[in-house]
Amino acid sequence: MRGPLLLLLASVVLGAGAAVAAVTERSDGLRPPGLTARTAAPSGSAVARATPLPPALAPAPAVPAPTPAATPTPVPTPPSMGTAPASRALGRPFRDGRLENGVLLPAQGPDHRTWDAPLQRSPSRAWRRWGTDVLVATVLEVLAEHRAAHPESPPILVGDLSRPRGGIFDQRYGGLGHASHQNGLDVDIYYPRKDRLPIEPARASQVDRRLSQDLVDRFLARGAEFVFVGRNVRLRGPKARVSKLPHHDDHLHVRIPDPDGVGGR
Incomplete structure (x- = not known):
């Protein structure tokens, strides 16, 4: 049991x-x-079917927004320079002369050099080489023609014109001074030397008369009102326009007429 x-x-x-x-x-x-x-648990149950979840994906890095292109700064348009006002010769070359809107003759160029007589040197000081636009253009054109016709000629020395605003240009400004040269219509041109040295002639015997006469003729052909030459250099021209003066054996003095008819004679 x-x-x-x-x-x-x-x-x-x-x-x-x-x-x-x-x-x-x-x-x-x-x-x-x-x-x-x-x-x-048997196959096919809820526990068997469960699979591990994938790890969470890292967030994509933030892409910065593109920087807008900088707006280019507009380039200002340069102002129009316009046309320079024409020169005016006022008063007379030898009395009460004045120069308005004068033009500066370059210190040197292919056909000329400037000469400062009081300092005996080249180039000339700028304040001694102002003239009307017509005078400066005439000088440069005549000297270019002269050099083209005589390639053997050295560059011509150009002396005094006028002061920047014209006015008295006497001994107070050096050397012998000028009784004229007051309103931008006068210019001194040194005679070419026989030895071709780029300095003013010390005496008439050093002057190349052939080349110097050519200069006189060309200035007359371009309408010079007067050409003053030295007494001993034996240069010639119409008596009404070519005169012999003392202290001109080293240079000729050219005066052009005033285009406006205001400041001549």
Whole structure:
């Protein structure tokens, strides 16, 4: 009788253990420790189908917005220079003369150099070489023609014209001074030397008469009103327009007429 009773008790204990294991698995959804692989959830269950989620992707780096192109600064249009006003010779070359809108003769060029007689040097100081636009143009054109006709001639030395605004140009401004040269219509041209040296002649015997006469003729042909020459250089021309004066054995003095008819004679 004890044997069957022991068998019944063992059966009850084993059934209770199985029930506890089943309850434990159902309550947390996980296999309790110590159970073999046979107790895992069957294939096709919710636990078997669950797959790990992929890691979250890092956010793409922010792309900065493109910088708008800078608007170019507009280049200002240079103002029109216009036309320079014409020169005006006022008063007379030897009395009450004035110069308006004068033009500066270049210190040198392909056909000329300037000569500063008081300083005995080249080039001349700028304030000694102002004239009307017509006078400066006439000088440059005549000297270019002379050089083209006589390539062997050295550049011609050009002396005083007028001061920037005209006016008295006497001994206070150096050298012997000028009784005229007051309104931009007068210019001194040094005779070419026989030895071709680029300095003023010291005496009449050093003057190249052939080249000097050519200069006189060309200024007369261009409408010079007067040409004053030295007494000893033996240059010639119409008596009404070519005169011999003292202190002109080293240069000829040209005066052009005033185009406006205001400041002549």
